[in-house]
Amino acid sequence: MTHAANPLPVLLDGDVYRIFYSGRDADNRSSVGAVDVDVMTGKVVREHHEPFFLHGPEGSFFADGVSIGNCYVADGRQYMLFMGWQNPPGGHWRGDIGRLSVSPALGLALADAEPLISNSATDPISLSYSWVMPDGGGGFQMWYGSTLNWDAGNGEMLHVLNRASSKDGHHWECHGLAVPYEIGLAQAFSRPTVARTEDGRYAMWFSYRSGSGQSYRIGAAFSDDGIAWRLALDEAGIDVSAQGWDSDMIEYPFVFDHKGRRLMLYNGNGFGRTGFGLAILEA
Template identity: 70%
Template structure:
């Protein structure tokens, strides 16, 4: 009924991408929808009217919603990672990470009713928005959100971006904090998106809240090796507009390169209720 949050592009052919997103039903539970778009002409080719994947049954780790991260391949299978929401009546909302199988026809299938990554000693409270990248050499990197506490002392949660590594894309070694946080400036992070390599260095965009009362903004960090990151919030290349659909907040970025041009899909006001946009990188 509402929202097109967390846009995730998968190339179909030529300049046409299938952009998956998280849309909400009358009970505010998110499922995965999709629209096919020519990103050069900005033409909508096809709106898929039925969900590609629906939230889980009561009691499942994704009973109250599915917020998608990104796709990667392992052992010849393409996977889509997601945050599964739980919103118990007598407790705080929380999330775990799940994994969908992306079939050859780009339909989606749940891999397991058990979370792909759940709470543990490194991530004891809640997990969110995973991003996986294949390294230049063998192995995989993952950056994802992890709640350290629900209130860092200023009424805002401390939700950090953590790092995990894997040799096969299936079993992960969690390494803890990846991107530094600053209480009162950048302390509630979500949905990292990363491009780059060990040769050129890595760039990351993410949404964040300062803890000083502002709504989401998109931030930026850089790293030489993908492990040690430096915040550079003002270098993200985008800000809220003056009075448009993204004038109050911008969040949930997804940066990708098409024909040597850098693009960003992102959401605006209302956590995606106002739609998603396509931004084009322009060198200063």
């Protein structure tokens, strides 16, 4: 019915990507849809009118929504990460991290009946969007959102970016805080996306809120090893537009490279209600 949030591109052929996204039904529950786009021209090649994966049944960890993160390959099998939403009657919404299996034909199916990562002493309240990439040594690193409290004293939640590691892509060890936060400046983070720079460093983009009442913006952080990060909010390279679909809010970035160009898919006003757009890194 509404929204095209959390865009996630998977290369089909040539310049055409299948861009998966999270759309919402009449009850505000998100499921996974897709559209095929030529990223060199920005033209829509094909619209898919049926969902690729639906939110789960009542009582499941994704009963109230599926919000997607990124894809990775482990043991020759491709997986798509997602945040599974629960919105219990009389309780606060919360999330866990799950994953879908991606078939060679780009069909989606639930990979694990239980969450890949759920509550623990490290992540006591709620988890959100995750990003996984190989660590260069045969293992994997993950960065993901974790709620420390729903109100940090200024009416805004403290939702930080933590790190986890895995030797096989299936079993994860959570290590706690990765990206530094600052109350009143950057304290509600969401959907990290990570890429390597030309000099081999890690670059991360994410959406964040300050707690001042301002809507989401996209910030950045940098790291030499993916473990210790330097916050660089003013180095993201993108801000809200003067007018139009992304003039009030920008969020949920996904950075990827295509034919020597670094591209960013991202959402605008209304948490993806106005759709998603494509930005190109200028040299």
